[in-house]
Amino acid sequence: MKFLDLTKVHIRSGGGGSGCVSFRREKFIEYGGPDGGDGGRGGDVWVEVVDSLNTLIDFRFQQHFFANSGQPGMGKGRTGKDGASVTLRVPVGTEILDEDQETVIADMTELGQRLLLAKGGNGGWGNLQFKSATNQAPRRANSGQPGVERTIWLRLKLIADAGLAGLPNAGKSTFLAATSNARPKIADYPFTTLHPNLGVVGIDGREFVMADIPGLIEGASEGRGLGDQFLGHVERCAVLLQLVDGTSEDVAEDWRIIDTELDAYSHDVALKPRIIALNKIDALDDEERAEKRAALEAACGRKVYLISAVSGEGMQNVLRALLARIDKGKHVEEDDGPWQP
Numbered sequence: 001m002k003f004l005d006l007t008k009v010h011i012r013s014g015g016g017g018s019g020c021v022s023f024r025r026e027k028f029i030e031y032g033g034p035d036g037g038d039g040g041r042g043g044d045v046w047v048e049v050v051d052s053l054n055t056l057i058d059f060r061f062q063q064h065f066f067a068n069s070g071q072p073g074m075g076k077g078r079t080g081k082d083g084a085s086v087t088l089r090v091p092v093g094t095e096i097l098d099e100d101q102e103t104v105i106a107d108m109t110e111l112g113q114r115l116l117l118a119k120g121g122n123g124g125w126g127n128l129q130f131k132s133a134t135n136q137a138p139r140r141a142n143s144g145q146p147g148v149e150r151t152i153w154l155r156l157k158l159i160a161d162a163g164l165a166g167l168p169n170a171g172k173s174t175f176l177a178a179t180s181n182a183r184p185k186i187a188d189y190p191f192t193t194l195h196p197n198l199g200v201v202g203i204d205g206r207e208f209v210m211a212d213i214p215g216l217i218e219g220a221s222e223g224r225g226l227g228d229q230f231l232g233h234v235e236r237c238a239v240l241l242q243l244v245d246g247t248s249e250d251v252a253e254d255w256r257i258i259d260t261e262l263d264a265y266s267h268d269v270a271l272k273p274r275i276i277a278l279n280k281i282d283a284l285d286d287e288e289r290a291e292k293r294a295a296l297e298a299a300c301g302r303k304v305y306l307i308s309a310v311s312g313e314g315m316q317n318v319l320r321a322l323l324a325r326i327d328k329g330k331h332v333e334e335d336d337g338p339w340q341p
């Protein structure tokens with residue numbers, strides 16, 4: 001199932017700068033002692049959990065994370081500058097795997113959690129450090145330690161922010177394809193979608209993850225059709241978008257069937273914030289739109305969005321409403337009850 005995001009990343013910490021061999025050269029001081037400074041430390045490679053999108057999509061564009069090397073030491077006892085470190089910013093729930101993809105190096109589960117993945121090399125000693133009672137003028141300095149290079153994998157179990165629910169053919173996959181990077185199969189027969197698809201939806205410069213699941217039918221909670229086996233995937237969503245096919249004879253009944261199945265599956269899922277949209281309005285005239293909207297609003301007792309996943313009409317409004325619900329879910333801990341638009 002396409003619920004895992006897996007990305008390969010190459011990392012390299014910086015090597016330490018080499019130590020310097022140098023002697024004091026000043027007028028009237030005949031034998032200036034050694035004054036070569038140490039090399040700077042190489043930069044580290046860190047991973048840190050940040051509050052961001054719950055996909056690893058950014059790592060498709062940047063797969064190399066190389067820290068800078070330390071600068072060499074200099075005369076007059078000056079230490080070289082340390083190399084800059086780099087940090088991989090990952091979402092909560094990212095696992096770090098070794099190159100073999102089997103060994104789990106770390107499980108990044110908490111916001112702000114930080115882990116050192118590759119330590120920068122120490123800088124080498126300058127000749128100043130080698131001065132001793134027996135050797136007042138050492139011509140010796142160390143080179144810096146090399147950096148560490150490795151390949152790792154990031155693996156994230158995706159959690160959808162929004163889930164699509166509706167009868168077969170309601171247009172769920174069309175909606176996902178129209179609004180996200182996902183390319184699910186779309187066709188004019190029921191049960192086109194056989195497994196869930198996920199897509200990253202962009203709206204107003206923000207992004208969220210939406211899941212398209214196979215259509216539900218009456219009796220799904222008792223195992224009819226594809227049953228409720230995929231509803232587990234929407235259990236953790238912040239909001240559900242229920243699509244009702246506008247070309248259906250009885251939109252109120254269509255809404256009720258899904259509502260009943262959600263409730264039979266789990267009370268919690270039925271009580272989740274839900275946004276209702278009447279889809280395929282491009283196929284309806286004004287009178288039909290008004291009539292069906294009224295019937296649907298009477299059945300569900302809340303605002304109904306009018307949309308067309310094909311023409312794009314009304315889509316922005318629904319996406320904004322979903323995003324607002326998702327944001328609300330993230331910032332408000334207590335449940336403010338169902339059915340609040």
Ligand SMILES: Nc1nc2c(ncn2[C@@H]2O[C@H](COP(=O)(O)OP(=O)(O)OP(=O)(O)O)[C@@H](O)[C@H]2O)c(=O)[nH]1
Nearest residue numbers: 169170171172173174187188191192193215309310
């Ligand atoms: N006219 C019109 N047709 C639409 C619209 N949205 C979807 N359709 C059509 O409705 C049919 C079903 O669309 P899908 O997106 O496959 O429906 P689904 O809900 O994913 O169906 P299942 O995967 O079987 O549950 C396709 O022929 C779509 O082209 C719309 O806004 N307007």
Ligand SMILES: [Mg+2]
Nearest residue numbers: 172173192193
């Ligand atoms: Mg589908």
